[in-house]
Amino acid sequence: MVSGNSIRGSRVGAGPVGESERGEPAARRRVSFWCRNGHETRPSFAADVPPPEVWECPRCGLPAGPDRAAPPSPSQPQVYKSHLAYARERRSREESEAILAEALERLRSAPFYPRIF
Numbered sequence: 001m002v003s004g005n006s007i008r009g010s011r012v013g014a015g016p017v018g019e020s021e022r023g024e025p026a027a028r029r030r031v032s033f034w035c036r037n038g039h040e041t042r043p044s045f046a047a048d049v050p051p052p053e054v055w056e057c058p059r060c061g062l063p064a065g066p067d068r069a070a071p072p073s074p075s076q077p078q079v080y081k082s083h084l085a086y087a088r089e090r091r092s093r094e095e096s097e098a099i100l101a102e103a104l105e106r107l108r109s110a111p112f113y114p115r116i117f
Helices: 083-090 093-111
Strands: 028-030 044-046
Touching: none
Parallel strands: none
Antiparallel strands: 028 044
């Protein structure tokens, strides 16, 4: 029994069947990048665009460079900082206490503040 699906084996948006109807592909070039572990990565770039200085190695995640003899060194990981640590970088202790006292005074003078103490 034959199915009534006339577009079987094709995908939506596939476009014309022949390559000649799609136009010429852009000129590309492959550039070798080397990491500290000796892995070579060869991504392709447009021919008229300079390649980046550093590329991430897909095998080990280290930075890779175009010079095999001198690959770039791994960057130092950034330490996680809490919101309080960032606030302490911006304000001195005296400034923080003054801002807290001002905020508490505004809160206590509000008509909805519960008078417990």
